[in-house]
Amino acid sequence: MQPNPELIRTIANRYAANLTLCFPPRRTSLQLARAIHANIITFGFQPRAHILNRLIDVYCKSSELRYARHLFDEIPEPDKIARTTMVSGYCASGGISLARSVFEETPLSMRDTIMYNAMITGFAHSHDGCSAVSMFREMRREGFRPDNFTFASVLAGLAHVVEEEKECVQFHAAAIKSGAGSITSVMNALVTVYSKCDLLNSARKVFDEITEKDERSWTSMMTGYVKKGFFDSGLELLEHMDEGMKLVAYNALISGYVHRGLHQEALEMVRRMVSNGIELDAFTYPSVIRACATSGLLQFGKQVHAYALRRQDFSFHLDNSLVSLYYKCNKFVEARAIFDKMPAKDLVSWNALLSGYVSSGHIGEAKMLFKEMEEKNILTWMIMISGLADNGFGEEGLMLFSCMRKEGFEPCDYAFSGVIKSCAVLGAYCNGQQFHAQLVKIGFDSSLSAANALITMYAKCGVVEEARRVFITMPCQDSVSWNALIAALGQHGHGAEAVGVYEEMLKEGIKPDRITFLTVLTACSHAGLVDKGREYFDSMETVYCIPPGADHYSRLIDLLCRSGRFSEAESVIKSLPFEPTAQIWEALLSGCRVYGNMELGIIAAEKLFELIPEHDGTYMLLSNMYAATGKWEEAARVRKLMRDRGVKKELACSWIEVETQVHKFLVDDTSHPEAEAVYNYLKELGKEMRRFGYVPDTNFVLHDVESDGHKQDMLITHSEKIAVAFGLMKLPPGRAIRVFKNLRTCGDCHNFFVYLSRVVRRDIVLRDRKRFHHFRNGECSCGNFW
Numbered sequence: 001m002q003p004n005p006e007l008i009r010t011i012a013n014r015y016a017a018n019l020t021l022c023f024p025p026r027r028t029s030l031q032l033a034r035a036i037h038a039n040i041i042t043f044g045f046q047p048r049a050h051i052l053n054r055l056i057d058v059y060c061k062s063s064e065l066r067y068a069r070h071l072f073d074e075i076p077e078p079d080k081i082a083r084t085t086m087v088s089g090y091c092a093s094g095g096i097s098l099a100r101s102v103f104e105e106t107p108l109s110m111r112d113t114i115m116y117n118a119m120i121t122g123f124a125h126s127h128d129g130c131s132a133v134s135m136f137r138e139m140r141r142e143g144f145r146p147d148n149f150t151f152a153s154v155l156a157g158l159a160h161v162v163e164e165e166k167e168c169v170q171f172h173a174a175a176i177k178s179g180a181g182s183i184t185s186v187m188n189a190l191v192t193v194y195s196k197c198d199l200l201n202s203a204r205k206v207f208d209e210i211t212e213k214d215e216r217s218w219t220s221m222m223t224g225y226v227k228k229g230f231f232d233s234g235l236e237l238l239e240h241m242d243e244g245m246k247l248v249a250y251n252a253l254i255s256g257y258v259h260r261g262l263h264q265e266a267l268e269m270v271r272r273m274v275s276n277g278i279e280l281d282a283f284t285y286p287s288v289i290r291a292c293a294t295s296g297l298l299q300f301g302k303q304v305h306a307y308a309l310r311r312q313d314f315s316f317h318l319d320n321s322l323v324s325l326y327y328k329c330n331k332f333v334e335a336r337a338i339f340d341k342m343p344a345k346d347l348v349s350w351n352a353l354l355s356g357y358v359s360s361g362h363i364g365e366a367k368m369l370f371k372e373m374e375e376k377n378i379l380t381w382m383i384m385i386s387g388l389a390d391n392g393f394g395e396e397g398l399m400l401f402s403c404m405r406k407e408g409f410e411p412c413d414y415a416f417s418g419v420i421k422s423c424a425v426l427g428a429y430c431n432g433q434q435f436h437a438q439l440v441k442i443g444f445d446s447s448l449s450a451a452n453a454l455i456t457m458y459a460k461c462g463v464v465e466e467a468r469r470v471f472i473t474m475p476c477q478d479s480v481s482w483n484a485l486i487a488a489l490g491q492h493g494h495g496a497e498a499v500g501v502y503e504e505m506l507k508e509g510i511k512p513d514r515i516t517f518l519t520v521l522t523a524c525s526h527a528g529l530v531d532k533g534r535e536y537f538d539s540m541e542t543v544y545c546i547p548p549g550a551d552h553y554s555r556l557i558d559l560l561c562r563s564g565r566f567s568e569a570e571s572v573i574k575s576l577p578f579e580p581t582a583q584i585w586e587a588l589l590s591g592c593r594v595y596g597n598m599e600l601g602i603i604a605a606e607k608l609f610e611l612i613p614e615h616d617g618t619y620m621l622l623s624n625m626y627a628a629t630g631k632w633e634e635a636a637r638v639r640k641l642m643r644d645r646g647v648k649k650e651l652a653c654s655w656i657e658v659e660t661q662v663h664k665f666l667v668d669d670t671s672h673p674e675a676e677a678v679y680n681y682l683k684e685l686g687k688e689m690r691r692f693g694y695v696p697d698t699n700f701v702l703h704d705v706e707s708d709g710h711k712q713d714m715l716i717t718h719s720e721k722i723a724v725a726f727g728l729m730k731l732p733p734g735r736a737i738r739v740f741k742n743l744r745t746c747g748d749c750h751n752f753f754v755y756l757s758r759v760v761r762r763d764i765v766l767r768d769r770k771r772f773h774h775f776r777n778g779e780c781s782c783g784n785f786w
Helices: 005-020 027-042 049-061 065-074 080-092 096-105 113-125 129-141 148-158 165-178 184-196 200-209 215-227 231-239 243-259 263-275 284-295 298-311 316-328 332-341 347-359 363-372 378-390 394-406 413-426 429-442 448-460 464-473 479-491 495-507 514-527 530-542 550-562 566-574 582-595 598-611 616-628 632-644 675-690 708-716 719-730 747-760
Strands: 653-658 661-666 737-741 764-767 772-776
Touching: 049 065, 049 080, 065 080, 080 096, 080 113, 096 113, 113 129, 113 148, 129 148, 148 165, 148 184, 165 184, 165 200, 184 200, 184 215, 200 215, 215 231, 215 243, 231 243, 243 263, 243 284, 263 284, 284 298, 284 316, 298 316, 316 332, 316 347, 332 347, 347 363, 347 378, 363 378, 378 394, 378 413, 394 413, 413 429, 413 448, 429 448, 448 464, 448 479, 464 479, 479 495, 479 514, 495 514, 514 530, 514 550, 530 550, 550 566, 550 582, 566 582, 582 598, 582 616, 598 616, 616 632, 653 719, 661 719, 675 708, 675 719, 675 747, 719 737, 719 747, 719 764, 747 764, 747 772
Parallel strands: 737 764
Antiparallel strands: 653 661, 653 737, 764 772
């Protein structure tokens, strides 16, 4: 029986009419389309092209691209509408490569301006400006005439890649020639392109020529001003805007202020916004809360939080910002409470809390949260690896980097930076070299963050020449790079060079920051450059408007005390604009120990007992000062006080890397398999060194022992001596011995290595808690100023 054409037409029209109810797309559109589709399949109806095209359109606009593609593939010869719909659907969902495959499979005869527009828009939205411009040129080459929408889209793509004025002018001229030059959407895009190319006068000229300005017009011009820091021009523009459009402009200004670190100005803009009756929205909150978090303005942040609660404004961005606010203000209970109450959490939420834990040193909580996370991205791993390294867990950082790779994540340059920092913490020179080689192989060696990490790693592994080489070969340096090199030179006793690098940095126009002054003051302290250090300290406020913090004052006290200028140090402490911190009293106590200034040392120790009674270093320094002068009863009293308060002394530990394996040694260590051979070798070395004039300094035996021979035996078992002897036994002749210690090395060990470097004709590099010592041919890089 032949099918009735009239009946088929009636059924087709009914399906088509029902599908029109799916437009414009809304929540129920997908359900209705699926029901119609199911009905078509159930009754075996063979739909015509226009019905299939409508179904494909609904599926694409509902982000159900699998269903759309399934229908598309069932069509023997898809028409122009079906192909354009699929291209648009893929572009809208970010599937630009799938869109391109459909586009390229479409014969030239079936393409039109609408299809080209879809591809150009897709490239622009994917921030692939080069492909957008290339597609535009292909379109014109193939004879298709661009319309207003084409120019608006290609200009949006051009904004991502534009570098020269001539590109802006060429596209502007093409738009005018085609008749699109006076269209508002096209002119808005031109304002953005000129702004991106730093041609703000040209952007303003186009803006002023727009006869019917819409919200995008004002926003484009405002964004151009804000991104270049022209806030005065932005404020002038704000005055001429209609009230209904000002919210977006305020948000742009607030965001711009925050981005440039002008947090007070951002908060003042918020006050002005509210006083003018404009309510905060979902875009305002993150910027305002970020300003509060960075400035430490917890109360203001709480007020914004309360404002959002009253208005019942809830969003991922707001909750994530609040988590950051509370953890940056050390309110971890509140941060965790907000996180736990979030109705839904995305990766940004988890990463925000994880970042808060690691940046504040709450590594235990960070590890637990990391394990809780069902989904992780490269940023998650990067935060955790860097966090472990920053908090001294270098071994765990290395292991986690290995786990990340096993999970299938390819490390980015920031992940490499984190694992290289782990090598720096451990002094794992061989591992660090391997990661450096991988960076070069992958092509990340030009990365700023990776190169900065390499400078620090090589410096902390005792190879300052490599650190300098990395700095010199960097394609560009920022303030972090200069700070890292100054710190490296200072730690290794090259104070004069560090000062030279600082002066060179100023000539290059790099403005010093708080970290710069910490590094250069430390370099001056280690090299005994007191007057130069004092000059730099004074310049912080007078020249660079940087108020010195407690950490800067502690460096100044250290600088003065290392040179025995205690009266000046006391004057600085008395004139502090705040109560002296533990850092400052520790610097004073350390200087007193070096010069045996018992009277001032006792005052500093008593202050530290009040401020940080649980810190073992204070007890040990004071006890050692008494012991060094033979006051054993006083030394015993301090140690008893330490025991009574339940304070445990940190054990001295030294380690050395031999063939990528780290060997650790404690004082009087017998646990190592080759301990006996090491001690026998040390005794032989001692005999040889005595012939060169070495005499053990028993003043550094900090126990009341009568026998001088027993005292000398105690000195030979110091952990750094064991580690150096092990290195001499295991490493090939001529290779430098690099040893790391968790505490400050004693005077006898320092003297021991001076003579040892002469006897064995080997370079010995020792990194203790304070600095590096390079021993070569009977001399140390510190010049005995340590």
